[in-house]
Amino acid sequence: MADRTTTFTGIEFENPFLLSSAPPTESESNIMRAFEAGWGGVVTKTIGLHPVVNVVGAKAKFMRTSPDDAYVSMKKRPGAALHSSWNWELISDKALDWWVPRIRRIKDAFPNRVLIASIMAGSGNDKELRNWQTLAEACQDAGADGVELNFSCPHMDRKDMGSNIGKDEGLCSVVTEAVKEVATVPVWTKLTPATPDIVVEAAACFRGGADAIVSSNTFPSLPIIDPETLEFEINVDGLVSAGGLGGPAILPLSLCNMARMCQAFPDRAFSGIGGISDFAQALSYFLIGCGTVQVCTAAMLDHAVGPNVIRKLLAGFDQFVEKHAGTGWTTLEAFRGARRDRMVLQSEIRRPEGDDYQGGYEVVEGYASPEQAARV
Numbered sequence: 001m002a003d004r005t006t007t008f009t010g011i012e013f014e015n016p017f018l019l020s021s022a023p024p025t026e027s028e029s030n031i032m033r034a035f036e037a038g039w040g041g042v043v044t045k046t047i048g049l050h051p052v053v054n055v056v057g058a059k060a061k062f063m064r065t066s067p068d069d070a071y072v073s074m075k076k077r078p079g080a081a082l083h084s085s086w087n088w089e090l091i092s093d094k095a096l097d098w099w100v101p102r103i104r105r106i107k108d109a110f111p112n113r114v115l116i117a118s119i120m121a122g123s124g125n126d127k128e129l130r131n132w133q134t135l136a137e138a139c140q141d142a143g144a145d146g147v148e149l150n151f152s153c154p155h156m157d158r159k160d161m162g163s164n165i166g167k168d169e170g171l172c173s174v175v176t177e178a179v180k181e182v183a184t185v186p187v188w189t190k191l192t193p194a195t196p197d198i199v200v201e202a203a204a205c206f207r208g209g210a211d212a213i214v215s216s217n218t219f220p221s222l223p224i225i226d227p228e229t230l231e232f233e234i235n236v237d238g239l240v241s242a243g244g245l246g247g248p249a250i251l252p253l254s255l256c257n258m259a260r261m262c263q264a265f266p267d268r269a270f271s272g273i274g275g276i277s278d279f280a281q282a283l284s285y286f287l288i289g290c291g292t293v294q295v296c297t298a299a300m301l302d303h304a305v306g307p308n309v310i311r312k313l314l315a316g317f318d319q320f321v322e323k324h325a326g327t328g329w330t331t332l333e334a335f336r337g338a339r340r341d342r343m344v345l346q347s348e349i350r351r352p353e354g355d356d357y358q359g360g361y362e363v364v365e366g367y368a369s370p371e372q373a374a375r376v
């Protein structure tokens with residue numbers, strides 16, 4: 001067996017694969033099952049101090065598409081492949097008092113597996129900053145190995161919460177700093193992709209003392225309108241609000257944000273999320289510089305906690321290390337970031353040389369049809 005161990009923000013991991021904060025980690029029994037299945041760590045469903053009431057009906061659904069029509073829809077069709085998950089689920093509807101004894105029991109049962117507590121409060125006043133501290137202290141006292149600050153939930157109505165913090169560099173650093181004042185464990189911050197330049201918020205979190213940046217949460221999105229009923233495919237009383245897109249569709253988007261942050265801060269720690277279901281996708285995140293990766297959508301579709309997903313991730317890791325052992329890539333740390341510098345400005349990409357180059361004016365302009373091209 002390959003050496004899968006890694007140290008990330010000072011925490012020892014049996015392997016670098018975590019379940020992200022989401023339904024797979026919403027309960028004690030799920031997390032216990034996840035550890036039994038082999039996950040190196042979990043990030044709990046986000047814990048808050050305010051009462052949470054979710055919408056009526058489904059909180060998450062999956063979109064699929066087929067090669068025949070490229071139609072992206074929540075309707076189940078034979079032969080259709082997964083495109084994405086869509087959700088408008090809020091943070092955990094269980095109180096902090098419910099979580100604390102469970103965190104303790106999970107850590108007692110699995111002392112060598114990593115449990116990170118995802119937490120969220122507001123940021124509008126000092127009382128809310130104190131709430132972050134209360135959450136962090138309660139979770140670390142219960143045995144959590146770290147805390148992940150949720151600056152990223154895309155569907156919060158409150159202006160001072162979730163991705164509204166992640167879009168504001170001032171709030172990112174103030175909240176991080178407040179948690180760092182009381183934290184005795186590493187502090188990770190999970191950023192939203194719904195911002196023009198995620199590097200700005202990453203810098204702010206590091207200024208506030210963050211030990212790692214986690215990216216990405218889901219992307220703001222809407223389900224499609226059914227052409228027959230003229231209703232959104234998921235709605236309550238005909239109404240919908242912007243929710244979050246996850247799964248395969250966001251992999252390239254999330255990778256781009258992550259690559260930019262890893263380049264801007266090559267010596268910092270990053271945990272990659274978005275569209276991972278197999279080692280091939282995890283590898284992209286490792287090669288641009290991530291030290292751990294997290295999974296949600298793929299696990300939700302695999303017995304709720306992803307026993308087959310983690311089996312494939314571990315097998316893929318072992319095979320990769322075995323294949324590259326000759327080059328010295330025997331641990332994740334040896335190949336982490338090996339492709340970090342490959343993303344450059346478009347102007348730095350080689351152009352065709354000599355007679356091939358038409359100065360941008362091709363003989364056939366634009367995307368001419370083969371018939372037009374043949375006539376020239």
Ligand SMILES: Cc1cc2nc3c(=O)[nH]c(=O)nc-3n(C[C@H](O)[C@H](O)[C@H](O)COP(=O)(O)O)c2cc1C
Binds near residue numbers: 246
């Ligand atoms: C139903 C659902 C609930 C989620 N709840 C949370 C949450 O409470 N806190 C959080 O930080 N992220 C939450 N997420 C985001 C996931 O942790 C993850 O960042 C996102 O789904 C992208 O990963 P994926 O492509 O593997 O799904 C949720 C995602 C889904 C689908």
